[in-house]
Amino acid sequence: MQVQTGSAPTETGRWIGCLTYQSRAVSRPSESELRQLVEEARARNRSLGVTGMLLYENGRFLQTLEGPPDGLEQVWDSIRHDERHRDIEVLTEHMVSSRLFSGWDLLLYSREDRERRAGRASDLAPHALAHYVPGLAQLALDGDDLRINARLAGIAEQGWSADDIISHLIEPVARAMGDAWLADRCCEFDLTVGLSMLQLAGHAVRTHACTASLRRSRYSILLATAPGEPHMLSTAMLADQFTDAGWRVEMAFPPSKEALANQVAAQGHDAVDIALSDALPRQRALARLREAVEACHRASPGHLVVVSVGGRMFAEASASAASVGADHARRSVGGTSLRLAQLLRQGRSLQ
Numbered sequence: 001m002q003v004q005t006g007s008a009p010t011e012t013g014r015w016i017g018c019l020t021y022q023s024r025a026v027s028r029p030s031e032s033e034l035r036q037l038v039e040e041a042r043a044r045n046r047s048l049g050v051t052g053m054l055l056y057e058n059g060r061f062l063q064t065l066e067g068p069p070d071g072l073e074q075v076w077d078s079i080r081h082d083e084r085h086r087d088i089e090v091l092t093e094h095m096v097s098s099r100l101f102s103g104w105d106l107l108l109y110s111r112e113d114r115e116r117r118a119g120r121a122s123d124l125a126p127h128a129l130a131h132y133v134p135g136l137a138q139l140a141l142d143g144d145d146l147r148i149n150a151r152l153a154g155i156a157e158q159g160w161s162a163d164d165i166i167s168h169l170i171e172p173v174a175r176a177m178g179d180a181w182l183a184d185r186c187c188e189f190d191l192t193v194g195l196s197m198l199q200l201a202g203h204a205v206r207t208h209a210c211t212a213s214l215r216r217s218r219y220s221i222l223l224a225t226a227p228g229e230p231h232m233l234s235t236a237m238l239a240d241q242f243t244d245a246g247w248r249v250e251m252a253f254p255p256s257k258e259a260l261a262n263q264v265a266a267q268g269h270d271a272v273d274i275a276l277s278d279a280l281p282r283q284r285a286l287a288r289l290r291e292a293v294e295a296c297h298r299a300s301p302g303h304l305v306v307v308s309v310g311g312r313m314f315a316e317a318s319a320s321a322a323s324v325g326a327d328h329a330r331r332s333v334g335g336t337s338l339r340l341a342q343l344l345r346q347g348r349s350l351q
């Protein structure tokens with residue numbers, strides 16, 4: 001298998017390889033031989049960071065493996081030389097940005113296993129997301145990626161975390177698709193295409209759920225013009241954006257840095273944005289802006305205040321956040337509420 005190491009980021013910072021193949025058993029393994037094979041495979045997969053699923057039915061194997069290119073390459077090299085199976089046919093091989101079987105060193109699926117699980121399932125209270133599983137499995141087997149993504153986005157909007165969606169929805173859907181294959185209700189092609197789609201949807205969910213939860217944040221912000229600054233265009237535009245994003249918003253047009261600091265100290269905001277003019281370069285105002293930023297930080301000891309700055313010089317990158325001691329400089333108004341929510345979260349997790 002030739003997998004290239006990509007440079008684009010994933011949830012762990014690196015692309016992972018994903019390979020699905022089918023093969024025929026040279027002689028039918030007994031249930032205990034199958035279990036032993038899987039036990040040994042799990043230990044090795046775990047040590048190499050490989051996860052996946054192995055389906056066995058009627059003398060046929062179908063396996064999906066995912067992992068860092070090096071680890072995957074090693075496992076695959078062993079598997080393709082293993083004399084317990086033949087007619088090995090690679091169905092798909094690609095790089096993906098998130099795992100489908102994140103919690104499984106190697107999930108075994110065989111008919112006996114399925115029957116055992118069906119018996120056990122009735123004793124367990126189903127997870128609240130369980131009722132979405134059959135419909136989503138069908139969409140995946142139909143290769144309907146638009147509807148898969150729309151449905152998952154809707155579920156993320158309800159407030160489910162990406163981890164919940166992945167472990168209680170996407171992984172069970174993959175298993176339901178495995179069941180469909182074992183019961184001859186779909187062919188290998190539908191299964192592998194559907195699994196690839198789920199993998200992409202899992203990545204989209206991580207991004208979407210993260211964005212959705214940031215949108216729901218209940219932080220508060222003081223939107224201020226720089227002391228003495230008469231222009232207030234971006235402050236007004238930011239007010240709409242932060243209000244839409246669910247923040248508690250207050251606006252201020254302080255005459256001095258002391259007045260601004262007093263307001264920050266009295267009201268305990270999570271964040272402050274200090275805006276210079278969007279129209280005029282205010283080179284000479286930078287020193288005073290730095291003092292205002294410092295005053296805001298000093299006014300909130302023990303309470304994390306993220307200070308963002310904006311104005312024409314920051315938009316044109318002729319000044320930076322660091323040059324005035326701020327945590328963030330806006331290049332544009334767009335996306336500021338998400339960025340500040342992110343900074344607050346990071347800051348709080350470090351506190």
Ligand SMILES: Cc1cc2nc3c(=O)[nH]c(=O)nc-3n(C[C@H](O)[C@H](O)[C@H](O)COP(=O)(O)O)c2cc1C
Pocket residue numbers: 037040041042044045052054061063065075077078079080082084085106
């Ligand atoms: C159908 C099938 C699937 C297998 N899946 C894995 C696997 O996921 N991981 C693994 O380490 N070994 C797996 N094995 C076992 C390997 O082929 C090999 O026997 C084992 O990794 C030891 O490797 P080595 O012979 O190169 O030392 C599988 C074997 C078969 C027949």
